[in-house]
Amino acid sequence: MLRIALLYGGTSAERDISIKSGEAVWAALERVGHSVLPFDVGTEPIERLASEKLDFAFIALHGGEGENGTIQRRMEELNIPYSGSGPLASRLAMDKELSKAEFLTHRVPTAPYEVAEEFEAEYRIRRMARRMGWPLIVKPIDQGSSLGVAKVTCLNEVHDSLKSAFKFGPRVMLEKCIQGRELTVGVVGNRALPVCEVIAPTGFYDYKAKYDKQAGTRYDTRPALPGPTAKMAQHYARRAHHALRCHGYSRVDMMLDQDGELWVLEVNTLPGMTETSLLPKSAAEEGIGFDELVQELIDVSMEQRRRPISNRATRVLAA
Incomplete structure (x- = not known):
């Protein structure tokens, strides 16, 4: 005890x-x-x-x-x-700009993006739309739970979307919207849990879709995925986890686009831990109950911190 x-x-x-x-x-x-x-x-x-x-x-x-x-x-x-995870990994994962830089360095596929301050944001998003087309994603740099995140489909939506995102800080991320299926993969210790698919009725997994019981969001812990997609999703989850120097556990969110390519969105170092949260759902698919999962998270975290600091170097998986 x-x-x-x-x-x-x-x-x-x-x-x-x-x-x-x-x-x-x-x-x-x-x-x-x-x-x-x-x-x-x-x-x-x-x-x-x-x-x-x-x-x-x-x-x-x-x-x-x-x-x-x-x-x-x-x-x-x-x-x-x-x-x-420790202080550095937590900081890297929380700041979406820092995360993106690490993903690119370690060959983790991630959507094209720009970071903008308020005075230039509208110009930048118009420029991105000309280059990439609509829709685009607007999100605060350092918020979780999809707070302040908006899917922008036309110029008329730009002002309100930016206004909402800038409530959370002086910079926002503008990102190409990867359209397709949203997947999430938990990482515990050095293993990836089964892939879970998030199915939001609106096609966009925002704050309301996550936490409003009336939103009708469904979660499929046995999604039908083409070919080696599930194994690749687990591979990229572990790769993103290590790229940000995470340890213990995390949850990695990604998109599967219409061409079958995977794109990592973000790493959550402290994912939700209710009995119906995504990490416990994926663990349950492996036969791991909620209590057992909580104990395992303690065990892997304590084991990591027993190691000498010199042995805590980042291990980035080979491509």
């Missing part, structure tokens, strides 16, 4: 989602037999953990300081082992 701090809540725009993940993980930890200290990062000073004699911290935060490396750095300063 371990004494585990469960970090949840926080102050980001994804606080409500984090609370749901936290409650689910809390229950699982107690069922497994651990002693749990629930800790709402949004209402309590993190320094309090220093006096708690903890064996581990399970981070169930989403967005903000929970995913941008801040909390991870504080855990290391307090010498508390924690779940998931």
